[in-house]
Amino acid sequence: MSRTTPHAHPTEEAGSAVDTHCPYCALQCGMRLVPDPGAAGGVGVAERAAFPVNRGALCGKGRAAPETLARGLRLTEPLVRDPGSGALVPADWETALARVAEGLAGTRRDHGADAVGVFGGGGLTNEKAYALGKFARLVLGTSQIDYNGRFCMSSAAAAGNLAFGLDRGLPFPLADIPRTGCVILVGSNPADTMPPALRYLTELRANGGTLIVVDPRRTRTAEQADLHLAPRPGTDLALALGLLHLVVAEGRVDEEFVAARTTGWEEARAGAMAHWPELVERVTGVPVPRLREAARLFCAPREAMVLTARGPEQQAKGTDTVGAWINLCLATGRAGRPLSGYGCLTGQGNGQGGREHGQKADQLPGYRMLTDPAAREHVAGVWGVDPATLPGPGRSAYELLDALGRDTPDGVRALLLLGSNPVVSAPRAAHVEERLRALDFLAVCDVVLSESARLADVVLPVAQWAEETGTMTNLEGRVLLRRRALAPPPGCRTDLEVLNGLAARLGWEKGFPTDPAEVFEELRRASAGGKADYSGITYRRIAEEDGVFWPCPETPDGAPHPGTPRLFLDRFATPDGRARFAPVLHRAAAEEPDAEYPLLLTTGRVLAQYQSGAQTRQVARLNEAAPGPFVQLHPRLAGRLGVAEGERLAVVSRRGRAVAPARISAGIRPDTVFMPFHWPGEGRANTLTNPALDPTSRMPEFKVCAVRVERAVNG
Ligand code: SF4
Numbered sequence: 001m002s003r004t005t006p007h008a009h010p011t012e013e014a015g016s017a018v019d020t021h022c023p024y025c026a027l028q029c030g031m032r033l034v035p036d037p038g039a040a041g042g043v044g045v046a047e048r049a050a051f052p053v054n055r056g057a058l059c060g061k062g063r064a065a066p067e068t069l070a071r072g073l074r075l076t077e078p079l080v081r082d083p084g085s086g087a088l089v090p091a092d093w094e095t096a097l098a099r100v101a102e103g104l105a106g107t108r109r110d111h112g113a114d115a116v117g118v119f120g121g122g123g124l125t126n127e128k129a130y131a132l133g134k135f136a137r138l139v140l141g142t143s144q145i146d147y148n149g150r151f152c153m154s155s156a157a158a159a160g161n162l163a164f165g166l167d168r169g170l171p172f173p174l175a176d177i178p179r180t181g182c183v184i185l186v187g188s189n190p191a192d193t194m195p196p197a198l199r200y201l202t203e204l205r206a207n208g209g210t211l212i213v214v215d216p217r218r219t220r221t222a223e224q225a226d227l228h229l230a231p232r233p234g235t236d237l238a239l240a241l242g243l244l245h246l247v248v249a250e251g252r253v254d255e256e257f258v259a260a261r262t263t264g265w266e267e268a269r270a271g272a273m274a275h276w277p278e279l280v281e282r283v284t285g286v287p288v289p290r291l292r293e294a295a296r297l298f299c300a301p302r303e304a305m306v307l308t309a310r311g312p313e314q315q316a317k318g319t320d321t322v323g324a325w326i327n328l329c330l331a332t333g334r335a336g337r338p339l340s341g342y343g344c345l346t347g348q349g350n351g352q353g354g355r356e357h358g359q360k361a362d363q364l365p366g367y368r369m370l371t372d373p374a375a376r377e378h379v380a381g382v383w384g385v386d387p388a389t390l391p392g393p394g395r396s397a398y399e400l401l402d403a404l405g406r407d408t409p410d411g412v413r414a415l416l417l418l419g420s421n422p423v424v425s426a427p428r429a430a431h432v433e434e435r436l437r438a439l440d441f442l443a444v445c446d447v448v449l450s451e452s453a454r455l456a457d458v459v460l461p462v463a464q465w466a467e468e469t470g471t472m473t474n475l476e477g478r479v480l481l482r483r484r485a486l487a488p489p490p491g492c493r494t495d496l497e498v499l500n501g502l503a504a505r506l507g508w509e510k511g512f513p514t515d516p517a518e519v520f521e522e523l524r525r526a527s528a529g530g531k532a533d534y535s536g537i538t539y540r541r542i543a544e545e546d547g548v549f550w551p552c553p554e555t556p557d558g559a560p561h562p563g564t565p566r567l568f569l570d571r572f573a574t575p576d577g578r579a580r581f582a583p584v585l586h587r588a589a590a591e592e593p594d595a596e597y598p599l600l601l602t603t604g605r606v607l608a609q610y611q612s613g614a615q616t617r618q619v620a621r622l623n624e625a626a627p628g629p630f631v632q633l634h635p636r637l638a639g640r641l642g643v644a645e646g647e648r649l650a651v652v653s654r655r656g657r658a659v660a661p662a663r664i665s666a667g668i669r670p671d672t673v674f675m676p677f678h679w680p681g682e683g684r685a686n687t688l689t690n691p692a693l694d695p696t697s698r699m700p701e702f703k704v705c706a707v708r709v710e711r712a713v714n715g
Pocket of ligand 1: 022023024025026027028029054057058059060061062063193194195196197
């Protein structure tokens, strides 16, 4: 029995304002939804200035978010594929759920439990991610579950676990950033991806601190930096090693810290010393004087931070690349101390919480590992089952997608897909689309008829962010309460109701409550004693305290644990309490340019769209701001190719061809082209991307592949 304050639904009074959070990125900006009968979704957005993360600021996506609630834009009745016409046709919920249950159970009966797969999303609430992992492992009995968060930050998670024994995006609140002395921001463009976060960097500079941005493009974030380093895509590992080389050469290693709080320095040092500045210049294209300037700026203040995002992480060597940046922090004593450290700017709304509570292929709730007998026993105890019945770890996200529809003993023949649109967001997307089409059975829960939902046998229309309560864990590790502000349209059900309905049809009448507060109570118990311990967190506490930082265990005397805004100040979470240097050396990208594919492609996001665009492409004002894909290329490259602004270009890789208009800009390296990845169709950037996987994190190499660019004269 809980001894902390029991859960409670937040106040939801018809017609009153509700404090909640944005549906999109990992900043999870606070917003107030106010009734507005004239607005498309029936609510408008008002400022929530008291919420500390964004202090009232929202980007255009957040301000336009209520428009996604408009009924005309979304599904409001289940769809099932008609065997005669092959079309998706409306059906009632009873018919649709029965068909999904039979599709999943029939596959399991005929081909075994692991022939059924589950694919989740980094936007699902903690409660849904928890329930989905439980549903897969108990009801379906399958090991084949993973989620699109694997594509988002898994290399940083792996590197953080290896170095610190714990993976939490930021080990400190964002509010610490303006008070440090220097930030190196690697492969991140918050000016476009999470604009309200930019003010922390602006304040850093206003306070006299320095900002170094590492990015192959001169982004709007890079324009604000004191120093911008533009390495070739895929060479940030060499860059980090080169900076560490200079730190050593110039006697800036914090020997006392290294001796007292770390292990593995000698091997890491040897790796760095093999990366002398001239070699690093040749590999990265960053001139030696700029390398020296970066090392000098980073070492000058007493406190400094390195923050990474998708740039270094989405590589086939992402774990080593992040490890090299962590090495730089450790060698200079910039970790485990106030106002210093390494952090990852997680991307998706619940990218952090989504990886803590069991929808990842190798994990159980509380950031427990499926291979750990004690973890299995604890979670099985909460679930009331024999630990031996829990399956082992399954495939990672891309490997799972690649196994779909294969007529082999280990093929995955039926899939339940929630909160994800892999037809647009997965690497080598045309192949992934083909695998989805090859399935015996596909069920999709979504708000809109996404490109992936269009391939389904059954589509279940579900409620969305402002229509259901649940917790989210933002990039700081702050557990937040996203509150229901209005009822979903008639005809929609919540994901928890869908799982409850399917579980009941598959023989599990109990164990899958539809009330998120009830699910959270169980999640608390399941996470108790784990790395991501939520047992001391309650809905009421979150509401009263503007979020609670995990780990937050339930205390023996029942007094509220304060939560843990800052990690590692006394010891790291490794068995011996010491941080571990990563023994890393630079290596080439999985695919380097050659005569046939002489350029590099890198991909990313734009300000007005979000991820696969399934939600934001529904909103007129966001489409006006960012109507479609483009190919950014340098004027010198454009001149060489004879390409004019706006001209249709074909970008071709070993996996396919994408066509989009040219956008000529000096803000990119002449050897590199950039495409945003929010759109399907001929401009789909992920048709081109390389699914080469990092050996540890299983993260695909979205950020670099070899391409050629041609004028698309014939479309
Ligand atoms: Fe939403 Fe992220 Fe924009 Fe904040 S920065 S309003 S969380 S999309």
